[in-house]
Amino acid sequence: MDNLRQLIKKKTPVWFMRQAGRYLPEYRSIRKKEKNFIDLCFNSSLAAEISLQPIRRFNFDFIILFSDILVIPHALGQKVEFKESIGPILNKIKAANEFSLVDLQVCLEKLEPIMETIKILTKEKKNKQLIGFCGGPFTVLTYMFEGGTSKNHNLIRKKIKQEREDFKKLINLVTDFSIMYLIKQIRSGVDIIKVFESWAGLLDKEDYNEFVIEPNERIKTAIKTSFPKIPIIFFPRQSSRNIYSFMKRVKPDVLSLDKEVSAEVLNVAKKNEIILQGNLDPLILINGGKKLEDEVKKIMLQFSKNDHIFNLSHGIMPITPLDNVQKTLDTIKSLNETR
Numbered sequence: 001m002d003n004l005r006q007l008i009k010k011k012t013p014v015w016f017m018r019q020a021g022r023y024l025p026e027y028r029s030i031r032k033k034e035k036n037f038i039d040l041c042f043n044s045s046l047a048a049e050i051s052l053q054p055i056r057r058f059n060f061d062f063i064i065l066f067s068d069i070l071v072i073p074h075a076l077g078q079k080v081e082f083k084e085s086i087g088p089i090l091n092k093i094k095a096a097n098e099f100s101l102v103d104l105q106v107c108l109e110k111l112e113p114i115m116e117t118i119k120i121l122t123k124e125k126k127n128k129q130l131i132g133f134c135g136g137p138f139t140v141l142t143y144m145f146e147g148g149t150s151k152n153h154n155l156i157r158k159k160i161k162q163e164r165e166d167f168k169k170l171i172n173l174v175t176d177f178s179i180m181y182l183i184k185q186i187r188s189g190v191d192i193i194k195v196f197e198s199w200a201g202l203l204d205k206e207d208y209n210e211f212v213i214e215p216n217e218r219i220k221t222a223i224k225t226s227f228p229k230i231p232i233i234f235f236p237r238q239s240s241r242n243i244y245s246f247m248k249r250v251k252p253d254v255l256s257l258d259k260e261v262s263a264e265v266l267n268v269a270k271k272n273e274i275i276l277q278g279n280l281d282p283l284i285l286i287n288g289g290k291k292l293e294d295e296v297k298k299i300m301l302q303f304s305k306n307d308h309i310f311n312l313s314h315g316i317m318p319i320t321p322l323d324n325v326q327k328t329l330d331t332i333k334s335l336n337e338t339r
C-alpha cells in the first residue's frame, strides 16, 4: 500500500479502464494481424506490447495488464470466442456438475502465458505500478450462463431462483479459482490487483450480499492473508445503496466508482481510509470541448478531500478521439500543479 499512498499524496494519479484497446490506432493495427482475441490475450509478447501502448502515447500513471476477465471460463474448459462487433460468445453452461472433473491446478497452468506477459512487463515497467485483475465471480458467471453479454440476464436469474444450491457451488468454484489466479499474478510481479464486478447492479439486497459481497470479501481476505501489502481495487458497478454494505464488509483499499457520487460515499470512504477511483463518463470524454474540461475540473474538486485516483466510470469507448484523452490528462496535470 505504501507506494500507492505515496503517489497519491504527491498528486492525483490517472489511468483509464480499457486504456489498452480499440481507440488506439496502434492497437487496431496489431488486432488486424491477430484476429482471434483469446489468442491475443495468450500471446505474451504482443499482450505486453499492447499493455505498454497507452503508456508510451499518454504516459498514464499505471499499466494495466492486457487480458480479459473471460480467460477464467476459458481456462475452466468452457468454449470462449470473441466475434467482431458482437463481443464474447460462450457455450452456455447449465450446472455445477459440468465442472466436477476439473482440476483447478491443471486449469491454472493454461493461464501460464499471462504470467509470462506479467514477467515481461515487470522488466519494462520502470517506475510505473502494474495492475493485474480478474472479473468478479458473479460477473464472470453472468457470461458463463448467458453465453455472452446479455440484455436481460434471464438465464442467470432463473438459475439463482430455481437452483440456488447448485449456483452457490459454481460461484464458490469460480471464487476459489480467481483467488489462485490472482495469487499467481502477484507472484509473477503485479503490484496492484483489481476485481471487476461489472454486473453487481443486477442483484437485490439479499442476493447482492451472498453473491457479490461474500465472494469479493473472500478474495480480499485470501489475498491479504498472503500479501498484506498488495492494494486491491474493487469495482462493484451500479451497486447504488448496496455500496455501503460493500464498503463495510469488503473494506476495499480502493473503491472504483461509476456514475453518481454522494457526499455520504465521500465521507464513509474518508473515515475508513478507502481510496476512491473515478469517475469521468466515457461519453463526455467522446464529446470533448468545454463540457469535458468543466467535468474534469468538477471531478478533481469533488474528490479533493479524499485520496483519489482519476479514472472513468466505465471502459473507454473505441470512438474516443485521442485529442480528448490528451486534453483530459493536461487538465489533470495543471490542476495537480496548482493544488
Ligand code: 1CP
Residues within 6 Å of the ligand: 016, 017, 018, 019, 020, 021, 022, 031, 037, 064, 065, 066, 067, 068, 069, 070, 082, 086, 087, 088, 133, 135, 149, 196, 198, 314, 315
Ligand atoms: O475487439 C477487441 O479488440 C476487444 C475489445 C476488448 C478489450 C480491449 C475486450 C473484449 N476486452 C479488452 C481488454 C480488457 N477487458 C481489459 C484490458 C486492460 C485494460 O483495461 O486496458 C480489461 C481489464 C477487461 C475487463 C473486462 N472484459 C470486463 C470488466 C470491465 C468492464 O468493462 O465492465 C468485462 C465485462 C469484459 C468482457 C468483455 N471483453 C470484451 C468485450 C467486448 C466484453 C463484453 C463487454 C460487455 O459485456 O459490456
